[in-house]
Amino acid sequence: MGLDLTTLSQQVRQMSSTTAQGAAANTARISRVVARYSEEAGKEQHWAAAVNLSREAFSWLLARPVEPLDTARDLSEVPSxxxxxxxxxxxxxxxxxxxxxxxxxxxxxxxxxxxxxxxxxxxxxxxxxxxxxxxxxxxxxxxxxxxxxxxxxxxxxxxxxxxxxxxxxxxxxxxxxxxxxxxxxxxxxxxxxxxxxxxxxxxxxxxxxxxxxxxxxxxxxxxxxxxxPELVGVIRLMFCPDVDVAAGRGAVCAKCSAIDATGMPPCAPCERLVxxxxxxxxxxxxxxxxxxxxxxxxxxxxxxxxxxxxxxxxxxxxxxxxxxxxxxxxxxxxxxxxxxxxxxxxxxxxxxxxxxxxxxxxxxxRSADRRTFQRMLESSLYRAEAAVGMSAKQESKSFVKG
The missing domain is CATH 3.30.2170 (archaeoglobus fulgidus dsm 4304 fold)
Structure with missing residues (x-):
């Protein structure tokens, strides 16, 4: 028996509803994260230093910006x-x-x-x-x-x-x-x-x-x-109160000092964003x-x-x-x-x-090429009298397909 589509149809409807609800919640989080990112445009050297201080003990992937965060460079002329x-x-x-x-x-x-x-x-x-x-x-x-x-x-x-x-x-x-x-x-x-x-x-x-x-x-x-989520990792540092570049202190997720009463860290809005x-x-x-x-x-x-x-x-x-x-x-x-x-x-x-x-x-x-290659290989091994063969598991699958 293949897929039970009757059973799956209900799960698909539930998935669609959950996805739609998640998209609405994401919109608000994205707006907050983008606003924080935009505020820090022009401070790239500061956040590059924060990345260097944090990368060994930080729990997330990180990027180090080398151009202004608000860069939106237009396309140059395509060579003819x-x-x-x-x-x-x-x-x-x-x-x-x-x-x-x-x-x-x-x-x-x-x-x-x-x-x-x-x-x-x-x-x-x-x-x-x-x-x-x-x-x-x-x-x-x-x-x-x-x-x-x-x-x-x-x-x-x-x-x-x-x-x-x-x-x-x-x-x-x-x-x-x-x-x-x-x-x-x-x-x-x-x-x-x-x-x-x-x-x-x-x-x-x-x-x-x-x-x-x-x-x-x-x-x-x-x-x-x-x-x-490497650039998002930088934004996590922007939310982190433990980061103090002047004092030479980066973020250490395992020892986050600002987890709130609900158990969420300040960088929680970045969760699951890319x-x-x-x-x-x-x-x-x-x-x-x-x-x-x-x-x-x-x-x-x-x-x-x-x-x-x-x-x-x-x-x-x-x-x-x-x-x-x-x-x-x-x-x-x-x-x-x-x-x-x-x-x-x-x-x-x-x-x-x-x-x-x-x-x-x-x-x-492609599947046809794979089958042709497999037949060519097995034929060549047989003519060379190579002592090889399929496992019992593979032979049973081949028998079922046949």
Whole structure:
């Protein structure tokens, strides 16, 4: 039996009612939080210092503003001729019940050139990983499997390496250019990883960023419908009476001294809000908000000269988050170029960058392709007389499907 839609229909109605009530309550909280944020425009250095004092003991994600909080920068002119490369990846995960131990990463690769000599090159690059050194990482003492978050990290690295190859093949110095990725440049999946795992993946990823820096090709990533609360974390500090920059004292959530009689801290209005809630009314179509630095531990401790900055940009009803490394953020011309080209791409893609859409189309492994690959694999293993086979659990599922 599939879904019991009769039972679900009542739950859906309850969900809709609860969502509507929550939206009304959020409106009042957002207004209060936005008002507090607006009051502090012009005091960015003060709040940057407060962030530095608080980040070790603060319980929330934080950003450090590097531009005025009320920044609403208009879109600069889009170059009539420009080029960009983009990549996206998908994967077939390691299946421990399958006929062999492997995983597959497929990278969608896109080159687009606009203007007097338009050109497009779309391709995909699949890679099958099955050797022991592909399946495990070790430091001589510890050994971990490349699966879950670690497999995502490997795919992220492969996407970056693909951009380098595309840049080498197609990008020239005579056109403005951009390298664009989907999702974040911050490798959050490695934040809690063992040190040798972080080093293995991050070094390769930072090498990719360094190559792009040497080529003077700005790198950016695009996050649709972002749910980050890093800028909201700064506003929490604005509500916090424990913060005293002059005295060198930051916020310590675990020892909050101002919890009221209901058990709520002063920063409670910020609860469940995200950065886009705060900046939504500040930005008109095409405008971007202030540049900020993500204060996530992995970014601060591991990225060095590639320290990830971000800004939000209005594209239709959505505020997208754009991330760039420090060497791009410190060059106003490159920031303006990223702003203009990413917006142009989103406009061409009806709200989502067309280059990333095409990269995803190239990367995705469809069900029919997956089945064909599985048959090809099993046939090859059989001809090679490889002593492998499905687990009893997988065989039972295959029998039921049949």
């Amino acid at each position: 001729n420009y080029a960009l490369v983009a990549s996206d990846g998908s994967q077939i995960d390691l299946d421990r019940h399958g006929s062999a131990a492997y995983y597959l990463i497929n990278i969608g690769r896109v080159f687009l050139r606009y203007g007097e000599q338009p050109l497009a090159r779309l391709s995909s690059a699949p890679m099958l990983y099955y050797r022991d050194e592909d399946l495990y990482l070790g430091d001589g003492i510890n050994r971990v499997a490349i699966e879950g978050n670690y497999l995502s990290a490997r795919r992220d690295v492969d996407e970056g390496v693909a951009l380098v190859a595309l840049a080498d093949e197609f990008l020239t110095d005579d056109l403005p250019a951009l390298a664009l990725q989907d999702g974040t440049l911050i490798r959050w999946t490695l934040a809690g990883a063992e040190r040798f795992v972080q080093t293995h993946f991050l070094q390769r990823y930072l090498d990719y960023l360094n190559t792009m820096r040497q080529r003077n090709i700005p790198v950016a990533s695009y996050i649709s419908r972002p749910r980050s 950065d886009a809630d705060v900046l939504a009314a500040q930005l008109r179509e095409g405008q971007r908000g202030p540049l900020c630095i993500s204060m996530s531990r992995i970014n601060i401790e591991s990225y060095g000269e590639h320290l990830i900055h971000f800004f939000y940009m209005r594209i239709g009803r959505e505020l997208a988050r754009i991330e760039i490394p420090r060497w791009v953020a410190q060059d106003p011309d490159q920031v303006d170029l990223v702003h203009a080209l990413v917006y142009d791409q989103a406009a061409r893609g009806q709200g989502y960058p067309v280059a990333l859409e095409r990269a995803h189309e190239q990367a995705v492994v």
